[in-house]
């Protein structure tokens with residue numbers, strides 16, 4: 001279980017998270033939606049200790065992430081796969097080397113590593129791309145390699161940062177399918193950060209909207225689809241006045 | 256002041272990550288090769304021209320009042336003690352420092368550094384330690400070769416353009432030679448290598464804001480590296496000469 005407890009985070013004068021609280025239950029896929037720049041990536045990075053909260057805490061299986069020492073953090077991170085927005089592949093390494101890096105770090109047997117690389121690439125339909133360099137791949141393929149690199153570690157949790165952003169609709173659908181397939185095959189608990197509602201509905205069990213540093217509303221896919229909250233409605237329907245209303249809406253509106 | 260504090264903290268973090276030998280040992284050899292390959296051409300280029308100028312400059316300054324074989328002394332001392340380490344150091348602040356800052360800066364803004372961390376690596380052990388050690392080890396090697404070539408260039412100039420024989424040049428070269436001439440220059444080169452790599456890494460890892468940020472931090476790394484070389488050069492002269 002991943003729990004955000006009243007998390008505050010600011011960069012200089014910019015308050016990004018303002019009492020963000022959310023519970024992600026074991027086995028579910030939680031989708032966090034919100035406008036660009038609303039702090040979705042920042043929230044996600046707290047889970048693996050890439051960022052530490054100014055106040056509040058994030059707990060993974062009961063352990064407070066920012067209290068972990070180096071070894072504790074290493075252990076935590078080896079159980080969490082992170083799929084980055086632009087894949088963040090190591091561009092001096094081949095696809096195979098990208099996948100092997102984390103596995104070698106866990107000191108797995110070379111045969112197991114070989115097998116994992118093969119299986120993980122198969123899971124994202126990229127068999128045969130082992131010796132390619134990231135620069136030789138399309139955006140969609142890079143994202144799939146990023147996903148393969150994360151699942152190669154057989155994590156208990158998978159965190160996706162905008163898995164479909166910037167992809168054409170067909171490639172997006174492929175990625176959505178892969179995310180669903182990954183979850184079925186590996187039984188992972190997931191957090192998916194996105195502003196792509198098609199993707200949110202396709203992969204999520206529950207959806208939470210991040211708005212002004214807090215969770216505006218959280219509910220099942222159906223609850224969110226039928227929401228009467230004006231801010232959430234505007235966002236999921238993609239109506240342009242959302243952007244202007246968001247500046248004028250009174251703060252602290254009831255969820 | 257807070258910049259100094261952050262620098263000190265970075266130094267401490269990198270020092271602590273030295274314990275993670277299984278991460279950095281194998282990567283250091285790769286970096287040594289890279290830094291060597293990057294540095295040698297420019298270092299040798301500089302050395303040749305510095306050697307030529309030194310020989311002509313000294314003979315001009317002596318104007319017959321000082322025996323001409325002192326050209327050998329002057330070329331040797333100046334190359335070993337000052338010109339090879341500092342000129343090569345300044346050039347490598349551009350070559351090596353910029354390369355490190357741009358590479359790590361790009362890795363930072365494309366989240367490759369974050370990716371390393373999520374794969375349970377310590378970026379200091381994986382990225383910084385190999386580069387800092389490799390530069391510290393390779394700069395003296397490069398400077399030693401540059402010194403040697405610079406002296407040869409000076410000798411070649413002396414026997415061809417000046418009225419000096421080879422035995423006289425060598426006599427001058429050996430006249431006031433001390434072993435300290437050699438290790439002083441190489442010690443300086445080591446310190447330059449370490450500082451250039453650390454500044455490049457620090458600037459790179461603290462890059463924000465896309466391609467523009469990478470450009471900004473890379474420039475900053477080169478400027479700061481060059482400044483630190485001059486400061487260190489004076490520091491070693493005060494402390495050791």
Ligand SMILES: Nc1ncnc2c1ncn2[C@@H]1O[C@H](COP(=O)(O)OP(=O)(O)O)[C@@H](O)[C@H]1O
Nearest residue numbers: 011014016034035036037038039040041042043
């Ligand atoms: N490391 C950082 N330093 C300073 N500002 C940051 C940092 N990371 C994110 N921010 C700022 O926090 C805000 C939220 O960013 P982010 O979480 O990336 O938004 P998004 O919801 O689009 O993922 C942005 O204004 C961004 O500029």
Ligand SMILES: [Mg+2]
Nearest residue numbers: 040041085162
């Ligand atoms: Mg983001």
